[in-house]
Amino acid sequence: MLDPQLLRNDPNEIKKAMQRHGADLDVDALNILETKRKEIQVKTQTLQSERNKSAKAIGLAKAKGEDIQPLLDNVSQLGDDLKTAEAELNDVQAKLLSIQASLPNILSDDVPTGKDEEQNIELKKWGAIPEFSYQAKDHVDLGQSLSGIDFEAGAKIAGSRFVTLSGPLARLQRALTQFMLDTHIDKHGYRETYVPYLVNEESLRGTGQLPKFEEDLFKIGNDSPYYLIPTAEVPVTNLVRDEIISDKDMPLKFVAHTPCFRSEAGAYGRDVRGMIRQHQFEKVELVQIVKANESAQALEELTQHAEEILQALKLPYKLMLLCSGDTGFSSTKTYDLEVWLPGQSAYREISSCSNFVDFQARRLKARWRNPETGKPELVHTVNGSGLAVGRTLIAVMENYQQADGSIKVPEVLVPYMGGLEIITA
RNA sequence: GGAGAGAUGGCAGAGCGGUUGAAUGCACCGGUCUUGAAAACCGGCAUAGGUUUAUCCCUAUCCAGGGUUCGAAUCCCUGUCUCUCCGCCA
The missing domain is CATH 3.30.930.10 (Bira Bifunctional Protein; Domain 2)
Known part of the structure; x- marks a missing residue:
């Protein structure tokens, strides 16, 4: 598997390298997926962060013997949103991974170009x-x-x-x-x-x-x-x-x-x-x-x-x-x-x-x-x-x-x- | 095949559902001390990802995958692997 960082930073260069190895890379499709991945990942992590914060707040409140019901009401929607976001993220990441897995290695410079x-x-x-x-x-x-x-x-x-x-x-x-x-x-x-x-x-x-x-x-x-x-x-x-x-x-x-x-x-x-x-x-x-x-x-x-x-x-x-x-x-x-x-x-x-x-x-x-x-x-x-x-x-x-x-x-x-x-x- | 126990950082080994990414020890790195070394003491020490010039910050990860819950290393289910006893076997 290639370095995903490399793939992200310079997909066009990778595309060229892939062609030498007889493979192709759809840069546009990759970029679209990458953008989507970033967006969903940020969203997911934000939701996770919120969940963690409120869970901690609830824990603290409970320890002090305060009423936690209002806090519970606050997070009722969070769980579902998070589940959706996580599912989406998994989906995108699986697609990205399958692209990555299909790409061959980058050939060394001293390998001569040739067909067969x-x-x-x-x-x-x-x-x-x-x-x-x-x-x-x-x-x-x-x-x-x-x-x-x-x-x-x-x-x-x-x-x-x-x-x-x-x-x-x-x-x-x-x-x-x-x-x-x-x-x-x-x-x-x-x-x-x-x-x-x-x-x-x-x-x-x-x-x-x-x-x-x-x-x-x-x-x-x-x-x-x-x-x-x-x-x-x-x-x-x-x-x-x-x-x-x-x-x-x-x-x-x-x-x-x-x-x-x-x-x-x-x-x-x-x-x-x-x-x-x-x-x-x-x-x-x-x-x-x-x-x-x-x-x-x-x-x-x-x-x-x-x-x-x-x-x-x-x-x-x-x-x-x-x-x-x-x-x-x-x-x-x-x-x-x-x-x-x-x-x-x-x-x-x-x-x-x-x-x-x-x-x-x-x-x-x-x-x-x-x-x-x-x-x-x-x-x-x-x-x-x-x-x-x-x-x-x-x-x-x-x-x-x-x-x-x-x-x-x-x-x-x-x-x-x-x-x-x-x-x- | 039958019965039971277990899987936590580089290793060993704790861990009542609630600031636990995780005690402690070893190993490792830096420092103090020493002529030098050891010992002792002080400090540091997981991996991956996101954001960032960088620091910070955020997320995930306690065998794997599901589930319960506001919250899971901790509870439930499934799988994998390891160990002990019995049986069988090259």
């Missing part, structure tokens, strides 16, 4: 693209010939966009997860966290998935529903909801491994082959809770931490700066890491790292106490995948494939594979 992913900027290319003396196989073929990936079984048990892994490939996915966690914990200083995979509505509001993106989520129950997490960002970032963090605990750096669940409602026909786009996938997520002036730097570092995993696995990748049109709703600036997939002869997203500044924190009421002022200040939140494990598995399989269909185990993973160096059928 075509206009993203390539900042870096790392690693040599492997060459094969044969037509490179994709992970589907590799996995089936190794009897380690079974899409039919996934479909039978659950439905489309589900998969089962077994044997060494299942272990390879676990090895990747462990390797990522260990690296981030031991080398990058993150704190391991275990969190619920089902969350309530409030948590999803906090991180901005609700109210706008409900169709991307799996919902369970109706009266007070749970949602399957689409990313660990939701439960992990909500750790700091309604908290005031002590200065000496800042910054907070969390890493969590969770399954992620996405309905992929808008993705019919996209990536239907293989396990690129699943309803359920594993991800290791990095979350940093930092002071306001530290978030830009934190994004750079966090992205670096994700890159180091790819480098350790010797997987070729590109670092992309997303353009305005491709940057997510809550983000001010996003880097994507795209890994090379020989089976597709293409780079595909494997990590997305974003700086949300105070946008999530405002909703979350996530603050830290600044010792200089003694006052609580909103934190900044930064997060990114470090990495999407399912896609990393694919990348390893395809990049480490050998002519006979076997897969070499990346050096850093061998200890996690119980010494196994080659996965064969």
Whole structure:
């Protein structure tokens, strides 16, 4: 959520910023509502003030044993007026809030203007693209010939966009997860966290998935529903909801491994082959809770931490700066890491790292106490995948494939594979 | 699943329906004292919103949402969460 103060003071400037992020703001409607809000709020507060005064007067009179009936007569109308005014105020404020909730974050100045992913900027290319003396196989073929990936079984048990892994490939996915966690914990200083995979509505509001993106989520129950997490960002970032963090605990750096669940409602026909786009996938997520002036730097570092995993696995990748049109709703600036997939002869997203500044924190009421002022200040939140494990598995399989269909185990993973160096059928 | 207890400031913990935004203690900040520190003493110390150059002032907030009342932290209802006992269970 944007700073309402900002919205009030300079709506036209916000409108411009919103257009860059592909949203619009009806300034006139906003101004009308704002004026109305002020008027009704003043009226309501005046009435409340009157009520409080007379209630006190009555209390005093009663204590002295005076006749309070005339005072009571005086306030008979007040209650109804107040109730009407309060109802009106609630109404206006709800409307204002829904406008605010629908507005995306203001993009950072260094985010290039652009329509879609075509206009993203390539900042870096790392690693040599492997060459094969044969037509490179994709992970589907590799996995089936190794009897380690079974899409039919996934479909039978659950439905489309589900998969089962077994044997060494299942272990390879676990090895990747462990390797990522260990690296981030031991080398990058993150704190391991275990969190619920089902969350309530409030948590999803906090991180901005609700109210706008409900169709991307799996919902369970109706009266007070749970949602399957689409990313660990939701439960992990909500750790700091309604908290005031002590200065000496800042910054907070969390890493969590969770399954992620996405309905992929808008993705019919996209990536239907293989396990690129699943309803359920594993991800290791990095979350940093930092002071306001530290978030830009934190994004750079966090992205670096994700890159180091790819480098350790010797997987070729590109670092992309997303353009305005491709940057997510809550983000001010996003880097994507795209890994090379020989089976597709293409780079595909494997990590997305974003700086949300105070946008999530405002909703979350996530603050830290600044010792200089003694006052609580909103934190900044930064997060990114470090990495999407399912896609990393694919990348390893395809990049480490050998002519006979076997897969070499990346050096850093061998200890996690119980010494196994080659996965064969 | 059954029975009971509870939810109050950064933390702990008081609070007869009536100047209670809330006692007290701890923590924190400033000061006195001290060679320095500790102790002691004095003072300050919630959050959000409205108005304001600013001070002031006003409003809201004692888990959440309703209700009773001139007036609710306090009474009633509903929900959420926590704790204790019993049962069940990985």
